[in-house]
Amino acid sequence: MTAVRVAAVAAHFGRDVEQCLAKIEGIVADARGQSVDLLVFPDATIGGYLGGLGGTDDTGLPPALDADAPELGRLARAAGDMVVCLGFRERAGGRHHNAAVCLTGDGVLGRHRKVHQPAGELSAYRAGDRFDAFDTPVGRIGLLIDYDKTFPESARTLASGGAELIACLSAWPASLTNRAPRLVQDRQSRLFDLYDCARAAENQVVWVSANQTGTMGRLRFLGQSKVVGPGGEVLARTWAKAGLAVADLDVASEVGRSRLVLSHLRERRPEAYR
Template identity: 65%
Template sequence: MGPVRLGAVAAHFGRDVDRTLAKLEAMVAGARRDGVDLLVLPGATIGGYVPDLQFPWASGLSRTEGVQDLPPAFALDAEVVQRVCALAGDLVLCFGFCELEDGLRYNTAVCVTGDGVLGRHRKVHQPLGEYAAYAAGDRFAAFDTPVGRMGLLVDYDKTFPESARALALDGAEVVAALSAWPASVTNRAERLTDDRQSRLFDIYDAARAAENQIVWVSSNQTGVFGDLRFLGQAKVVGPGGQTLARTGTKGGMASVELDVEVEVARARRLLHHLVERRPAAYGAVAHGEGLRHG
């Protein structure tokens, strides 16, 4: 396939869908001018995220008790999704939105081109009170794209090694991890770079790439929404766990050109983690059995 340019975006997106679409038009045009082949936008790109992780069902930007401020929800074939596909054109574009199906709302990431949806992932792992705002997904699956076989994750999913491992075992050589990842809500630091969640965000990005010897493209929201202060820190990580390009806490795009197949093959030339696994030795741990509490 040869070299491709991968871009990971740090940016702020809120409730105003029309404003977001206008912002995306300029963003995608700029990426196209820069020769980007894969552009990964943050989680909750369309319509924003919840304003409060602990009580999303009973709080809003107005702070009026009982008032909900949940993201607008759209079906996968909704006009807004089709408009983003049209914007993508020949780019492979990943973005997040609140998906509506059969009355349930999902925190969803999709990968699209001008031809339509290539892949979809509904966030499986839910922190704190997120279950009150979204239903949970139940699977991880890779899919083919013009930039290679890919997988998608949505923020908290990357905390769990099994998520990325499932995608790698399904043949993904690139994983796009879309986030609306905030600073700690229980122990805030004055500076974002000193925040506990800031350190964990970077650790997970590097570890998941290195564990699976894959290319990792990590996006994130920036700025403040409701009670949440987002970290930014978008990056592209190579299959050895090395950060190839990154943003800071403010908006921007981390971009790098590389040959994914060559880089993954090089990382796996002597030590091939997926081949050298010993599943039989993991026993009940692999299935979550025997978990002890307290």
């Protein structure tokens, strides 16, 4: 049994790529000082997210990077022996994807392109088409981005592929149509927390949820980064402010214990799901 320290970042990332890279390096260094083994950043860590959904804004589109961009190599070197997950706008064959990458000093361990898109993303990103789990020094991991977690099939596919850790990178804003006076009262705030805990519990996995803070254009991001155990219990959280949600746990042991009597994956009845 080996305990690992996992951390979810709550922070704001804007359009200036160099500033983003320096900020990421600073957070990685701080996490290393806290002996973090797995560090999960929000969606759109390099270059920021959109400034609105479905409307025009003056923030422009996030800058795009190739899948093998030198910026990612720079961050891999900064990661060293730490497993780091972060997001960026990926340029590929004349198209763009909302993408996430998991890396260490040895290079890229896994990738994901956001599959589920709210309507406002359609002009900026092309949807991905798969969910794949992959092995890392801290265990088998799956990546999700933002709206992906709204759909139970996303996390279930990763868990069925052996993922015991799911890193969900978000740039999740407060509601644009039903503004609440306080973020804690916001409808999207409630859903963000609900999905984190439900997806962890229904798949009996460790869930590491990172989200942006601050504002971009019309969007006000919620923060609320957290680590959730396989029973749906919140182990650490940042609330709305920037910071790190840090938790220590033996992932394989915790997942195994949660599945000891009731194993949701084993006890599924696919023939009845029509």
